Amino acid sequence: MATIAFIGLGNMGGPMAANLVKAGHKVIGFDLVQASKDAAKADGVAIAGSAADSVKDASVIITMLPAGKHVVSVWSDIIPSVAKGALMIDCSTIDVESARLAHAHATERSLPSVDAPVSGGTGGAKNATLTFMAGGEDFAFAAAKPILEAMGKKIVHCGKGGAGQAAKICNNMILGISMIAVGEAFALAEKLGLSHQALFDVASTSSGQCWSLTTYCPVPGPVPTSPANNGYKPGFAAALMYKDLRLSQEAAKGSGAVTPLGAHAESIYEAFDHAGHGHVDFSGIIDHIRHLARK
Numbered sequence: 450m451a452t453i454a455f456i457g458l459g460n461m462g463g464p465m466a467a468n469l470v471k472a473g474h475k476v477i478g479f480d481l482v483q484a485s486k487d488a489a490k491a492d493g494v495a496i497a498g499s500a501a502d503s504v505k506d507a508s509v510i511i512t513m514l515p516a517g518k519h520v521v522s523v524w525s526d527i528i529p530s531v532a533k534g535a536l537m538i539d540c541s542t543i544d545v546e547s548a549r550l551a552h553a554h555a556t557e558r559s560l561p562s563v564d565a566p567v568s569g570g571t572g573g574a575k576n577a578t579l580t581f582m583a584g585g586e587d588f589a590f591a592a593a594k595p596i597l598e599a600m601g602k603k604i605v606h607c608g609k610g611g612a613g614q615a616a617k618i619c620n621n622m623i624l625g626i627s628m629i630a631v632g633e634a635f636a637l638a639e640k641l642g643l644s645h646q647a648l649f650d651v652a653s654t655s656s657g658q659c660w661s662l663t664t665y666c667p668v669p670g671p672v673p674t675s676p677a678n679n680g681y682k683p684g685f686a687a688a689l690m691y692k693d694l695r696l697s698q699e700a701a702k703g704s705g706a707v708t709p710l711g712a713h714a715e716s717i718y719e720a721f722d723h724a725g726h727g728h729v730d731f732s733g734i735i736d737h738i739r740h741l742a743r744k
Contacts, residue, residue, distance in 0.1 A: 466492070577600055618697045
């Protein structure tokens with residue numbers, strides 16, 4: 450079993466670190482938030498005094514941080530303390546250029562590195578059912594895969610460094626667009642006097658079928674496990690969807706791609722977030738759609 454440093458013990462990182470402990474690894478964690486450190490400690494994670502201290506005896510270093518600037522800064526700070534040959538894994542969702550810069554920092558020290566953002570939300574983090582989209586050299590991915598398998602059920606090698614982030618951004622652009630479409634359909638059905646269940650029974654078994662409908666239905670009833678049945682308590686917060694859509698548009702502009710629906714989805718989630726609803730589940734966007742009809 451490996452000694453793993455885990456930096457970033459929040460809503461996603463904490464449960465992921467706990468699953469590594471359950472798999473038999475020694476995990477040394479660090480976070481700036483005391484409550485996150487306390488929760489991780491209760492789950493068997495040893496807590497270091499600093500990020501640099503957490504990596505000193507580790508053969509694997511995992512980061513789960515809010516944004517690209519944090520990843521680049523932390524990797525720059527800790528890499529001088531990392532043991533020769535240690536594996537660097539970043540599971541944050543960040544912009545492609547920051548991911549590539551982090552890889553470059555690791556390469557300067559001849560450290561294998563992987564960007565491996567996740568899909569599956571807090572439920573997937575707790576239940577070790579996450580999907581990992583990994584970018585990095587073949588040998589680095591091969592080393593990372595058994596570690597990632599302790600935290601997820603599907604591990605996909607997407608290509609060279611940064612490819613994992615590219616896949617995550619594209620996937621979540623699809624998700625953000627499709628959830629708005631499903632929300633609009635239910636809002637229209639309500640105006641037309643069609644029940645939620647009737648629309649679900651038709652669309653879920655015909656051409657309107659998609660994950661946003663059949664797994665994460667944005668209205669209460671048809672899918673009992675969806676956040677709509679729990680007051681839109683987030684599995685994946687609207688603020689995070691706005692962040693990912695913003696990343697998709699930054700990537701589109703930087704690459705010369707044209708994504709008009711992605712751009713419009715970003716503006717809709719931006720308005721929802723700025724109206725103070727960033728803390729609710731992203732499927733709660735249906736309430737924003739209903740609100741637009743009342744204006």
